[in-house]
Amino acid sequence: MSQQSTRRPRSVSVSRALWAVIVTWLGIPVLLVGLVFLVGGLMSVGHGPKCDGTPMKPGDVCTIRSGDSTMGGEVVSYDEMVKRHKSALPDALLMGLPSAGLAAVALLWALPALRADVRIPGRTRVTARPLIGPGQAPAVQRLMENFEQAGTLRLGELELSRDGASDPSGNLLPWSDDWELSGVRTGKKKEKHKVVIDAPGGRWLSAVVPNLPVAQALLKVLVQHHVGSPGSAGS
Secondary structure (H helix, E strand, O other): OOOOOOOOOOEEOHHHHHHHHHHHHHHHHHHHHHHHHHHHHHHOOOOOOEEOOEEOOOOOEEEEOOOOOOOOOEEEEHHHHHHHHHHHHHHHHHHHHHHHHHHHHHHHHHHHHHHOEEEEEEEEEOOOOOOOOOOOHHHHHHHHHHHHHHOEEEEOOEEEEOOEEEOOOOOEEEOOOOOEEEEEEEOOOOOEEEEEEEOHHHOEEEEEEOOHHHHHHHHHHHHHHHOOOOOOOOO
């Protein structure tokens, strides 16, 4: 099977993932504060005013003291307390609705990015030089020897054969010098790296590999080995 049969997993840039974390940390407290204002305002609907937690009735007065003061204070009539009580709902809506609404919209933007894979910068063509980066030669040489002896090689979830590369679902991409290689970081509790291969015609595959740079270098060498191109000798 050479055509990918499942929908491509969503991936986001590193900056988008970072902003998603920041927005989530800020958005959740703002959302909670907004909901407190809204719930408090809505719960006051249908109830009369209270003075120190005690319901008031017509003719009562309430002494409102500031801070911990036990002397003096503002004496407020029942009618004035009714007016203040009725204004509490609009004030609560004015404070709670915008903050809760904006926080909810921000979280709806951020949460999908938190669940998505994070793209690792550095998309490259499979023929791009250098084929092997600094420090990768010993590992790539050892893997190439294993591949030559067995005719197949498994790197994590990536299966390599003389026909091409395949993923855990069995999707096969035949060797081609038109491939483009990239990587994503996935997994929240235990971080993993996936190599992503894009081929002409919208075909692609991705697979978890133990070492992303080595896997990409090995793919470059194997493409040169199976397809070849002018001036491909050496690495």
